[in-house]
Amino acid sequence: AQSVTQLGSHVSVSEGALVLLRCNYSSSVPPYLFWYVQYPNQGLQLLLKYTTGATLVKGINGFEAEFKKSETSFHLTKPSAHMSDAAEYFCAVSGWMDSSYKLIFGSGTRLLVRP
Amino acid sequence: DVKVTQSSRYLVKRTGEKVFLECVQDMDHENMFWYRQDPGLGLRLIYFSYDVKMKEKGDIPEGYSVSREKKERFSLILESASTNQTSMYLCASRSGRDYEQYFGPGTRLTVT
Numbered sequence: 001a002q003s004v005t006q007l008g009s010h011v012s013v014s015e016g017a018l019v020l021l022r023c024n025y026s027s028s029v030p031p032y033l034f035w036y037v038q039y040p041n042q043g044l045q046l047l048l049k050y051t052t053g054a055t056l057v058k059g060i061n062g063f064e065a066e067f068k069k070s071e072t073s074f075h076l077t078k079p080s081a082h083m084s085d086a087a088e089y090f091c092a093v094s095g096w097m098d099s100s101y102k103l104i105f106g107s108g109t110r111l112l113v114r115p
Numbered sequence: 116d117v118k119v120t121q122s123s124r125y126l127v128k129r130t131g132e133k134v135f136l137e138c139v140q141d142m143d144h145e146n147m148f149w150y151r152q153d154p155g156l157g158l159r160l161i162y163f164s165y166d167v168k169m170k171e172k173g174d175i176p177e178g179y180s181v182s183r184e185k186k187e188r189f190s191l192i193l194e195s196a197s198t199n200q201t202s203m204y205l206c207a208s209r210s211g212r213d214y215e216q217y218f219g220p221g222t223r224l225t226v227t
Contacts (some may be wrong), residue, residue, distance in 0.1 A: 009155065032214045043119070043205055043218035044158075051214060090157060094214045101146075101209075102173075103216055107157040 002027045002095045006106035014114045019063075019078040021109050023091030026072065032094040033074040034103070035065055039087045047089070050074065061085070086113045118142070119219035121206055127225045134193040136222050138206030146209040147189035148216065149173075149181065151202040158205065164189055165211075196226045 007022040025031055032051045036044040048059025055067040061084075065076045074091060091106040122137035140147065146165050150158040150173075160173030162181040170181050178200060182190045189208075193200055203223050207216040 034215070036218075041124075041221075041223075043220045044207075045218070046215055049215060101214060102160060102163070103148075103158075105157040105159075107155055 002031065002093045002104045004091050004093050004104055004106035006089075006091050006109050008109055009107065010110045010112065012112040012114060013081045015083055016080050019076070019081045019085065019111065021076040021089050021091075021111065023065075023074045023076065023106060024072055025074060025091070025093045027093055027095055029095055033065075033067060034092040034094065035059065035063070035074075035076050036090045036092060036105075037061075037087050038090065038108075044090065047076070081111075081113050083113050083115065086111055119206055119208055119217050121204075121219040121222050123222050124220060125223050125225075127227065128193075128196050129227055130197060132193075132196050132226075134196050134224065134226075136191040136193075136204055136206075136224070138189045138191070138208075138219055139187050140189075140208040140217070141187065142208065142210070142217070143186065144208035144217075145186075145211040147183065148207040148209070149179075149189065149191045150205045150207065151175070152205055152221070153202050161191065196224075198226050200224065201226045 003026045005024045034049045035047040048057045050067045058064045088110045092103045119140045148163040149161045164183040180192045206219040209216045
């Protein structure tokens with residue numbers, strides 16, 4: 001069965017600092033991996049996704065993530081944090097389960113950006 | 116752009132009331148989903164539908180039912196609302212040819 005673990009329910013960085021949000025997954029089949037962002041009082045918006053091909057994936061707002069099969073990881077990074085990046089971030093894995101493709105979400109990481 | 120809309124952003128209901136949450140998508144997606152979101156638990160799948168009049172239970176279907184009479188519309192029903200159903204409810208849709216799900220803005224339901 002697929003599962004997702006996000007390390008750290010809260011991450012705090014200074015404006016301009018590197019952002020690193022960690023995600024590890026468990027999957028018995030080649031995974032499709034996603035990062036979503038949720039701004040306050042809004043739904044989830046796709047940041048980036050990995051399906052096949054290049055393991056370094058670039059997304060919106062300067063974020064990127066690298067699929068590392070040997071480490072079963074898909075960590076999200078951004079070189080320089082902006083105040084507008086403050087939000088909750090969810091890692092998700094998609095796979096064929098119970099005769100359908102489903103998304104399994106991690107518990108989320110809230111990113112705080114200090115001025 | 117894909118648009119998923121939900122009928123209410125905020126809803127307050129009393130214990131025992133029947134509650135309807137409506138979701139509409141405009142991209143002719145085959146698959147639609149209902150999740151609930153609670154702090155520290157992420158998103159948990161309640162029900163999903165891969166076609167009109169078809170439905171499948173997700174991970175936490177107890178206390179909920181769904182209806183999909185038209186392709187664009189997927190309704191979540193709380194037959195008799197309880198306080199432990201106070202939560203954020205998110206609807207999503209997905210094309211049968213892709214893996215990405217598109218989310219609505221959410222309905223924050225409070226049951227008192």
